[in-house]
Amino acid sequence: MRYGHFDDAAREYVITTPHTPYPWINYLGSEQFFSLVSHQAGGYSFYRDAKMRRLTRYRYNNIPADAGGRYLYINDGGDVWTPSWLPVKADLDHFETRHGMGYTSITGERNGLSVETLLFVPLGENAEVQRITFTNTSDAPKSFSAFTFIEFCLWNAQDDQTNYQRNLNIGEVEVEQDAPNGSAIYHRTEYRERRDHYAVFGVNAKASGFDTDRDTFVGAYNGLGEAAVPRAGRSAGSVASGWYPIGSHQLDVTLEPGESKTYVVVLGYVENPDEEKWADDAHQIINKERAHALLSRFATTEQVDAAFARLKAYWTNLLSTYSVTSDDEKLDRMVNIWNQYQCMVTFNMSRSASFFETGIGRGMGFRDSNQDLLGFVHLVPERARERILDIAATQFPDGSAYHQYQPLTKRGNNDIGSGFNDDPMWLVAGVAAYIKETGDFSILDEQVPFDNDESLADSLFEHLTRSFNFTTSNLGPHGLPLIGRADWNDCLNLNCFSTTPGESFQTTENQAGGVAESVFIAAQFVLYGAEYAELAERRGLTDVAAKARKAVEDMREAVLTHGWDGEWFLRAYDYYGEKIGTDEHAEGKIWIEPQGFAVMAGIGIGSGPDDKDAPAVKALDSVNDMLATDHGMVLQYPAYTTYQVNMGEVSTYPPGYKENGGIFCHNNPWVIIGETVLGRGAQAFDYYKRITPAYREDISDTHRLEPYVYAQMIAGKEAVRHGEAKNSWLTGTAAWNFVAVSQYLLGVRPDYDGLVVDPQIGPEVPSYTVTRVARGATYEISVTNSGTPGARGRLTVDGTEIEGNHVPYAPAGSTVKVDVVL
Numbered sequence: 001m002r003y004g005h006f007d008d009a010a011r012e013y014v015i016t017t018p019h020t021p022y023p024w025i026n027y028l029g030s031e032q033f034f035s036l037v038s039h040q041a042g043g044y045s046f047y048r049d050a051k052m053r054r055l056t057r058y059r060y061n062n063i064p065a066d067a068g069g070r071y072l073y074i075n076d077g078g079d080v081w082t083p084s085w086l087p088v089k090a091d092l093d094h095f096e097t098r099h100g101m102g103y104t105s106i107t108g109e110r111n112g113l114s115v116e117t118l119l120f121v122p123l124g125e126n127a128e129v130q131r132i133t134f135t136n137t138s139d140a141p142k143s144f145s146a147f148t149f150i151e152f153c154l155w156n157a158q159d160d161q162t163n164y165q166r167n168l169n170i171g172e173v174e175v176e177q178d179a180p181n182g183s184a185i186y187h188r189t190e191y192r193e194r195r196d197h198y199a200v201f202g203v204n205a206k207a208s209g210f211d212t213d214r215d216t217f218v219g220a221y222n223g224l225g226e227a228a229v230p231r232a233g234r235s236a237g238s239v240a241s242g243w244y245p246i247g248s249h250q251l252d253v254t255l256e257p258g259e260s261k262t263y264v265v266v267l268g269y270v271e272n273p274d275e276e277k278w279a280d281d282a283h284q285i286i287n288k289e290r291a292h293a294l295l296s297r298f299a300t301t302e303q304v305d306a307a308f309a310r311l312k313a314y315w316t317n318l319l320s321t322y323s324v325t326s327d328d329e330k331l332d333r334m335v336n337i338w339n340q341y342q343c344m345v346t347f348n349m350s351r352s353a354s355f356f357e358t359g360i361g362r363g364m365g366f367r368d369s370n371q372d373l374l375g376f377v378h379l380v381p382e383r384a385r386e387r388i389l390d391i392a393a394t395q396f397p398d399g400s401a402y403h404q405y406q407p408l409t410k411r412g413n414n415d416i417g418s419g420f421n422d423d424p425m426w427l428v429a430g431v432a433a434y435i436k437e438t439g440d441f442s443i444l445d446e447q448v449p450f451d452n453d454e455s456l457a458d459s460l461f462e463h464l465t466r467s468f469n470f471t472t473s474n475l476g477p478h479g480l481p482l483i484g485r486a487d488w489n490d491c492l493n494l495n496c497f498s499t500t501p502g503e504s505f506q507t508t509e510n511q512a513g514g515v516a517e518s519v520f521i522a523a524q525f526v527l528y529g530a531e532y533a534e535l536a537e538r539r540g541l542t543d544v545a546a547k548a549r550k551a552v553e554d555m556r557e558a559v560l561t562h563g564w565d566g567e568w569f570l571r572a573y574d575y576y577g578e579k580i581g582t583d584e585h586a587e588g589k590i591w592i593e594p595q596g597f598a599v600m601a602g603i604g605i606g607s608g609p610d611d612k613d614a615p616a617v618k619a620l621d622s623v624n625d626m627l628a629t630d631h632g633m634v635l636q637y638p639a640y641t642t643y644q645v646n647m648g649e650v651s652t653y654p655p656g657y658k659e660n661g662g663i664f665c666h667n668n669p670w671v672i673i674g675e676t677v678l679g680r681g682a683q684a685f686d687y688y689k690r691i692t693p694a695y696r697e698d699i700s701d702t703h704r705l706e707p708y709v710y711a712q713m714i715a716g717k718e719a720v721r722h723g724e725a726k727n728s729w730l731t732g733t734a735a736w737n738f739v740a741v742s743q744y745l746l747g748v749r750p751d752y753d754g755l756v757v758d759p760q761i762g763p764e765v766p767s768y769t770v771t772r773v774a775r776g777a778t779y780e781i782s783v784t785n786s787g788t789p790g791a792r793g794r795l796t797v798d799g800t801e802i803e804g805n806h807v808p809y810a811p812a813g814s815t816v817k818v819d820v821v822l
Contacts, residue, residue, distance in 0.1 A: 050359025493648025
């Protein structure tokens with residue numbers, strides 16, 4: 001069943017009922033201020049760090065779901081309702097939410113009154129703007145009252161949920177009914193002491209009333225759906241003093257039949273230098289100059305409309321870098337719109353703030369953010385460059401890394417885990433992708449500190465060298481890399497041996513003396529070690545490059561010799577040197593990660609798709625036989641049915657969920673790419689469609705989550721609810737699937753000196769055209785596709801047939817036409 005539809009021309013998903021299987025959300029903002037907003041106006045806002053600078057409160061794990069947001073109550077002659085349906089849940093005559101690129105509009109209509117709220121974060125602003133339009137669709141005049149509502153979070157989202165003995169005493173606000181451009185409420189909790197920031201919640205009209213105390217607005221023992229002030233039809237003028245501060249403005253509106261009126265509401269974040277914090281010598285009144293300036297920039301509908309137009313133009317420009325035109329509308333909308341949009345959101349958020357991640361427990365991931373770069377770097381390369389330097393600055397001098405770092409401080413956080421031995425080589429992956437996209441080799445000379453200690457600064461290339469050397473310096477008895485606490489699979493904890501309930505597998509001290517090795521890291525090293533060698537060669541370091549290539553070849557041989565089980569690649573060796581991911585075991589026989597990554601790295605590929613003796617062909621055939629389902633490929637099979645203390649968290653999940661036999665979508669693209677390496681485009685495209693949300697829209701009752709963005713996990717074939725998705729939006733699936741579809745299925749990927757054009761998509765897409773902007777030039781690549789297994793494209797560039805699949809970069813401003821025939 002569908003709950004809406006795609007509007008591709010507008011780049012929107014249109015939700016036509018509030019009763020979706022789960023709250024379907026969007027992200028507002030792409031710079032420093034962000035808001036999460038559901039189709040029912042739920043969610044919250046924060047500045048840079050969802051833990052330390054949370055502006056509004058949201059309640060996770062709540063009954064009912066999606067509790068807390070930016071709400072607008074209507075009292076129309078005693079009839080109280082909310083255009084977003086929640087929280088009042090009064091029936092609506094019409095409901096529509098449109099999620100677009102950095103904006104959401106929510107429209108509700110009841111009894112002849114239509115209310116449309118457009119929400120977005122303007123470019124260059126630290127604010128969420130709401131443009132609210134009331135329209136009288138009846139044939140009689142209407143007079144009604146509207147009540148805005150937000151609930152302020154006391155900044156530190158974790159402390160806000162725990163430290164009530166303090167928090168119920170510190171809430172402070174200021175109210176400015178006669179602000180320069182309307183009325184405004186200021187949240188200033190803790191501003192009197194160490195904070196230099198406050199929030200402003202303003203409306204561009206003189207409000208008829210206000211409230212800032214939640215208990216007064218809602219009423220004792222009421223929920224938000226029963227809020228007392230809207231039902232009374234008048235604000236109480238409450239001023240929060242401790243307890244729970246909120247922001248609410250009353251707007252009294254009269255409309256003639258057919259008439260519309262528009263108001264602008266702004267939620268903003270403001271910082272003042274210490275010497276400019278106060279407007280008075282007694283330090284009682286906050287300095288509102290910057291807040292007034294912010295509100296003045298959105299004092300009129302025309303200003304808001306202009307800012308919204310700039311936002312839409314921004315996304316039009318971004319999405320013009322890579323686009324495809326084919327006869328498959330689902331493929332086009334995912335490539336051209338939603339996959340790239342999700343890559344931007346994931347780049348901004350890493351894994352920190354969604355409706356499944358509270359924004360409290362995790363910051364930016366070292367591994368995660370490097371992978372996110374792979375799908376983002378073509379959009380805003382200069383931001384990718386900045387992120388690379390941020391990530392590298394958290395690296396340890398020995399080449400290892402903090403697993404997470406905090407976005408506000410850009411400093412590593414060891415309290416939430418470290419010692420994941422795949423982390424270092426991901427930095428090589430991110431840097432290589434950036435240089436291929438931009439040609440900016442100068443980044444390698446940037447001086448970057450280790451562990452944020454400027455006295456330890458060295459070139460970025462030295463950081464890559466230490467990443468490479470960390471792996472070669474930490475090999476086990478089979479010549480494979482030691483796994484540390486874990487590798488890419490955080491839950492494969494081979495040195496942990498935890499028996500204490502509630503103990504963190506991510507921070508538990510590793511047991512010393514083990515020889516646990518990772519075949520996945522070995523394959524990763526083969527792939528990205530070759531990139532390191534290439535970068536060294538291009539710096540004139542021929543000896544370094546030669547030694548690196550020798551280490552890569554040694555690792556390749558180690559994988560084929562000690563990482564092969566006969567029909568597929570082993571996953572690892574455990575603490576005792578015993579195999580993991582072997583046919584010798586009843587459970588956990590085959591794991592997806594090394595199969596996909598080894599073939600991506602070119603290990604054992606043989607002579608092509610028909611070489612049945614080639615390890616790569618055998619491995620991916622085994623994936624199809626044992627891991628593939630209609631909803632994607634499971635992570636391993638069979639799932640574990642009991643806790644395996646020598647393996648850790650992976651075996652704590654029920655069979656079919658998360659890392660224990662779930663469809664962990666992040667690694668499905670590795671197999672998709674592997675299939676294209678073998679020349680099996682039809683199989684690759686079939687796998688792609690199984691997890692890609694636009695192709696799952698018709699089974700939304702099963703899938704449950706948004707049909708426009710990828711989920712991290714889909715329940716596997718051994719789960720109770722096979723096919724049900726969890727944890728949408730913030731997942732490495734976004735970047736990797738864009739790499740898979742754009743660079744390997746459609747087959748247009750940047751290299752150091754030109755574009756590689758090598759499509760492998762199978763006969764279902766017989767022809768298509770990719771438009772790719774690279775280093776200022778535009779490439780129009782038209783593909784005629786027979787779908788013949790193993791066939792590789794013959795290229796004609798500007799009318800001249802060329803050898804191979806490499807199209808040299810053209811001068812900026814030029815247009816290059818490429819015709820490809822398979």
